[in-house]
Amino acid sequence: MNFLKKYNKQIKTILFVVLLYVIIAVIDALGNDIPRVVVSVLKKSCIYALLAVSLNLLNGFTGLFSLGQAGFMLLGAYTYAILTLPMAARESVYYMYGTVVNFSLPLILGLICAGIIPALFAFLIGLPVLKLKSDYLAIATLGFAEIVRALIQWQGFGKVTNGANSILKYPGFKKIMPYALVAGLCILLIVLLLKSTYGRAFKAIRDDEIAAEAMGINLAKHKQMSFVISSFFAGIGGALLAMYQTSLSATAFTSAMTYEILLMVVIGGIGSVTGSVIASFLFIACSEWWLRNLDSGTFLGISLPIFRNGFRLVVFSVVIMIIVLFFRKGIMGERELDVDRIGTFFTKKIPSMFKKKNKEGDLNK
Amino acid sequence: MKNVLHVENLTMQFGGVVAVNNLCMDVNEGEIVALIGPNGAGKTTAFNAITGVYEPTNGVISFMGEPYVRNTPHGKMKSTYAGINAETYASQPKMTKTPDEITKLGMARTFQNIRLFKSMTVFENVLTAMHMRKKSNLFTATFMINYKEEAEQRRKTEELRKLVDLYDVKDELATSLPYGKQRHLEIARALATEPKLLLLDEPAAGMNPQETAELTAFIHKIRKEFDLTILLIEHHMNLVMDISDRIYVINFGSEIANGTPAEIQSNPAVIEAYLGGDNDE
Numbered sequence: 001m002n003f004l005k006k007y008n009k010q011i012k013t014i015l016f017v018v019l020l021y022v023i024i025a026v027i028d029a030l031g032n033d034i035p036r037v038v039v040s041v042l043k044k045s046c047i048y049a050l051l052a053v054s055l056n057l058l059n060g061f062t063g064l065f066s067l068g069q070a071g072f073m074l075l076g077a078y079t080y081a082i083l084t085l086p087m088a089a090r091e092s093v094y095y096m097y098g099t100v101v102n103f104s105l106p107l108i109l110g111l112i113c114a115g116i117i118p119a120l121f122a123f124l125i126g127l128p129v130l131k132l133k134s135d136y137l138a139i140a141t142l143g144f145a146e147i148v149r150a151l152i153q154w155q156g157f158g159k160v161t162n163g164a165n166s167i168l169k170y171p172g173f174k175k176i177m178p179y180a181l182v183a184g185l186c187i188l189l190i191v192l193l194l195k196s197t198y199g200r201a202f203k204a205i206r207d208d209e210i211a212a213e214a215m216g217i218n219l220a221k222h223k224q225m226s227f228v229i230s231s232f233f234a235g236i237g238g239a240l241l242a243m244y245q246t247s248l249s250a251t252a253f254t255s256a257m258t259y260e261i262l263l264m265v266v267i268g269g270i271g272s273v274t275g276s277v278i279a280s281f282l283f284i285a286c287s288e289w290w291l292r293n294l295d296s297g298t299f300l301g302i303s304l305p306i307f308r309n310g311f312r313l314v315v316f317s318v319v320i321m322i323i324v325l326f327f328r329k330g331i332m333g334e335r336e337l338d339v340d341r342i343g344t345f346f347t348k349k350i351p352s353m354f355k356k357k358n359k360e361g362d363l364n365k
Numbered sequence: 366m367k368n369v370l371h372v373e374n375l376t377m378q379f380g381g382v383v384a385v386n387n388l389c390m391d392v393n394e395g396e397i398v399a400l401i402g403p404n405g406a407g408k409t410t411a412f413n414a415i416t417g418v419y420e421p422t423n424g425v426i427s428f429m430g431e432p433y434v435r436n437t438p439h440g441k442m443k444s445t446y447a448g449i450n451a452e453t454y455a456s457q458p459k460m461t462k463t464p465d466e467i468t469k470l471g472m473a474r475t476f477q478n479i480r481l482f483k484s485m486t487v488f489e490n491v492l493t494a495m496h497m498r499k500k501s502n503l504f505t506a507t508f509m510i511n512y513k514e515e516a517e518q519r520r521k522t523e524e525l526r527k528l529v530d531l532y533d534v535k536d537e538l539a540t541s542l543p544y545g546k547q548r549h550l551e552i553a554r555a556l557a558t559e560p561k562l563l564l565l566d567e568p569a570a571g572m573n574p575q576e577t578a579e580l581t582a583f584i585h586k587i588r589k590e591f592d593l594t595i596l597l598i599e600h601h602m603n604l605v606m607d608i609s610d611r612i613y614v615i616n617f618g619s620e621i622a623n624g625t626p627a628e629i630q631s632n633p634a635v636i637e638a639y640l641g642g643d644n645d646e
Contacts, residue, residue, distance in 0.1 A: 189507065196506035197515070200493045204482050211480035214416065216468035216497030216558050225503065271484070334484060 012339040021180065028175045040244075041289050042176045045281040047240045050183040052264040052276035053190055054233035059262070060271040061194060062226040063206030064130070065138045067258050069234050071145030072118040074253040076235025077242035078152060078161060079117040081170045084110035089169040096165060097158035107171050111182065111239055118235030119228045121148075126227045130220065142255055152250040164250075172243030179240055186233050191273055193229065202226055206271075267323055268330050275332030291315055367394040368430060369562050369594045370415070370472075375424035376448035377410050377618075378438075383447050384410040386618040388424075392562065397588065397595045399609040401602075403638055407618040408598045409477060412566055415596075416474050417464040423448055428470050428562070435460040469497060473555035474564040477598075479547050481539040487550055488535045491522045494557035522557065528590060529553040530583070545576045549583065556591060563587075565597040569604050581607050606630065614638065 004011065027034050027042065051069065058064050083105045090099050105113065129140045151157065153164045173179055193199055201222050204212040213219050242248045260283070268279030293300075294312040323331075370392040377385040385407040392398045400408050414421045417434070422442060426434040437454040438446040462470075482490050495518045501511035509515070526535065529549045534542060539550055548568055555563060568584070569577045581604055588595060599605045605612065606626045614622040614629060616638040622629060629635055 192509070193503075193507045196509070197496050197499055197501065197511075197518070198503060198506050200485075200489060201496045203485065204493045204496075207482040207484055208480050210418075210464075211476065211482065212493075213464045214468060214474055214476075214480075215494045215554065216465045217493075218463070218465045 009338075009340070016339045016342075017184075021177075021184075024176050024180050028177050037289050037292075039176060041285050043179050043244050044288065045284040046176070046179040046183040047237055047244060048261065048264060048280040048284055049277040050186050050240070051234060051237040051261050052268065052280045053187050053273055054230045054237060055258075055261050056265045056268075056270070056273065056276045057190055057194070057202075057233075058226055058230040059265060060269075060276075061199065061206060062202040062223065064223060064226065065134055066141040066227070066230075067138045067255065067262070068125075068141030068145045068231075069261055070253045070255055070258040071141075071148040072122060072231040072234040073238030073241065073257070074145070074148055074152065074250060075118040075121055076114040076238030077248055077253070078167075078250070079235065080110045080114035080239035081167045081242050081248045082160065083113055085167065085170045093165075093168055094159070094162055097155075097163060099162075100159045111236060114239035115232040115236045118238070119232040122228045122231030123224065126224045130223045130227060142258070145253075145255060145258065149250050149253055161250075166247045166249035168247045170242070170248070172246060179244070182236070182240060186236055187273065187277065190229075190233065194273070198222070198225070263320065266330055267320070267327075269332035269334060270330060271334040272330065272332035272336055274337035275330055275335075278331060278337070286319065287312070287316060366396075368392075369394050369396075369428065370596065371425075371427040371430070372411075372415065373425045373427075374450045374453060375411065375414060375426065376422050376450070377407070377414050377419060378422040378442065378446065378448060381445065381447065383618055385414065385421075385615075386448050387450060388615065388618075388620055390613055390620075390623075392594055392596050394594055395588075395592070396610045397584070397597070397608055399605045399612045400596065400598050400615065401600070401605055401612060402615040406615045408615065409566060410618075411615070412474070412564060412598060416472065416564060417462050417467040420461055422446065423450060423454065425454060428467075428472060433460060433462050433467065433470060465497070468558055468560075471559070471561040472564060473558045473560035473562075475548075475551045475555055475566055475568065477566040477570060479544075479551055481547060481551060481554070483538075483540050485539055486536050487531055487539055487542065488522060488526065490539045490550060491525055491553050491557050492518060494554045495522065497558055525553050525557055529556075529587070545572060545579070548572075548580070552583075552587065556587065560593070562594045562596065565595065565599075567598055567600065569599060569601045572601075574603070577601050577604050580604065584608060 024042065027039070051073065055066075055069050058066050082101055084107055085093060085101075085104060087104050090101075125141075125144055129137065129144070132140055152161045155163045157163070194202070201212070201217045204215065204217055205219060205222060209219060238253075245252070264279045264283050265276055267283065268275030268277070291312045294307055294315055295309050296307070368391060370390070372388055372390040375385055375388040375390075376383065388407075388411055390398075390400075400411065402408050410419065413419045414434075415426055421434060421436050423436060423438055423446070425432050435454055435457060436459055437457075438451050439459075443451075468474075482493060485493065499506075499511075499514060499518075501514055505511045526532075529552060531542075531546060531549060531553065534546070539547065542550060552563075552565070552568070565584075569580050572580060584595065585608070587593060597608075609626055612623065612626060612629045613620060614632075614635050621634045621638055622632045624632070
């Protein structure tokens with residue numbers, strides 16, 4: 001009993017996470033009875049949750065404003081697709097250039113490589129770039145992402161990257177569960193890191209660089225560490241995204257993709273892991289599902305001539321503006337989601353919204 | 366008595382301005398030494414050179430007998446250098462250290478305008494400062510293999526927190542503390558790095574006489590408890606005269622006097638620097 005009491009909160013959190021996974025398993029088991037849009041929204045949300053958390057590790061927890069995420073995702077995605085492409089499919093995919101990669105790795109190994117290669121690049125890029133601060137760092141990393149995108153499409157690398165042609169026929173997950181498991185495992189690792197003494201050092205750098213350095217925290221080393229780890233997970237996220245898309249082309253990984261992820265981090269709360277996860281599910285559901293019909297003529301049973309291609313984005317930006325205006329620090333701020341708080345939210349807060357406001361006399365009680 | 370900090374011919378020149386000129390200073394084990402001077406005298410600049418924030422233009426600084434910073438005017442500074450002793454160290458290799466390396470040697474500092482980790486609680490602020498002395502690496506820390514060390518760090522933090530009179534504020538945000546307590550917390554955080562020499566930059570700034578008196582008692586207490594040597598910059602003369610074993614007075618970057626509080630109080634050069642001399646036009 002003592003054990004239960006001491007770890008009460010942890011047990012509740014674990015049960016809550018298990019419950020979420022059970023729901024995903026049920027959706028998976030139902031298969032074709034579930035609308036396809038729900039399945040794809042869930043898959044994509046899992047991937048973006050990982051990407052948002054990895055960017056949050058850098059932007060929110062270490063205070064390094066980097067916009068290179070799309071570049072590292074692209075490296076991860078290509079690494080995965082190139083290394084795991086089955087031998088049988090190589091000839092038809094690389095019909096223009098031929099290929100120099102004459103081996104094929106199993107899926108899990110490919111995923112791990114998809115993390116390691118971007119991490120290596122991050123290490124090399126980080127040496128000069130992390131000496132920069134705030135906006136300058138953002139511009140340098142943004143430039144890196146654009147350079148990577150251009151280089152991958154370059155014909156000179158055709159034998160490896162297939163130039164501007166897309167890569168197809170690489171293996172991938174079919175169900176939602178594997179996406180959720182990989183993303184969940186990666187997020188768990190990031191959470192463990194943030195809870196450790198290194199996480200505290202990262203936060204110290206974010207709060208006050210000068211004080212952190214005076215307390216013996218080596219700025220260059222810790223910034224580098226955060227940058228490399230973030231890129232590792234961005235690479236894995238990129239590989240998952242490649243699996244989800246089933247065909248991979250560098251043109252899709254524009255800087256707009258980084259902004260989308262950054263938006264999720266900001267909406268969820270800079271410095272909150274659960275905030276990023278919640279925000280990515282809401283963001284993807286909104287853009288891919290709930291507001292989809294705004295583009296197709298009829299929305300909630302109303303049909304107006306204004307509901308046509310692109311209107312969704314107008315509504316979407318208004319929604320984001322409202323969020324930014326009323327939740328300055330994002331949905332979660334810097335807090336984390338507390339399972340107990342979800343309980344009280346449903347049992348106390350929502351009913352109290354419908355009750356009349358307390359009379360003044362009650363305040364004295 | 367063992368020498369803890371030895372500053373030799375320290376000169377700090379920014380462009381044409383000589384902020385610290387040929388400062389020589391010794392701090393011995395167990396002493397409380399104060400560095401005083403009128404506004405703009407170069408006290409904080411000297412402090413920043415000692416803690417590695419600035420790279421001195423000329424001079425050597427040693428800790429426990431080991432030089433850790435050494436420089437001589439070079440490059441463009443060679444022709445514009447306005448201090449003395451330019452050639453003294455020209456033949457010796459240059460040495461620099463970043464602030465975190467200097468903290469690792471065993472010197473911790475506080476700041477004139479308090480710099481706490483704003484988003485963290487009192488407990489986390491102190492705990493974070495223990496990061497430097499950890500033995501775990503990224504892998505063991507992430508997978509909680511270092512749980513023993515972590516528990517030890519937490520226990521030490523608790524001890525330290527109680528020693529510096531922050532009893533019932535464990536989980537409060539550092540910035541929500543009253544001003545005097547924030548000073549205590551900053552000192553606690555510096556102590557968490559296990560220093561031999563504590564450098565306090567105006568610890569009593571903005572404090573009223575009663576708080577200053579408390580701070581005096583507090584500094585005595587931690588010195589005894591942690592076997593510390595202390596170097597401080599301060600404007601509150603009551604505090605300085607009460608607490609210091611020796612005092613260095615600087616004005617316009619140069620030392621004008623040094624000695625015990627009684628000697629300093631009767632030194633005409635010091636009185637002139639603070640109150641202005643008769644010969645001023």
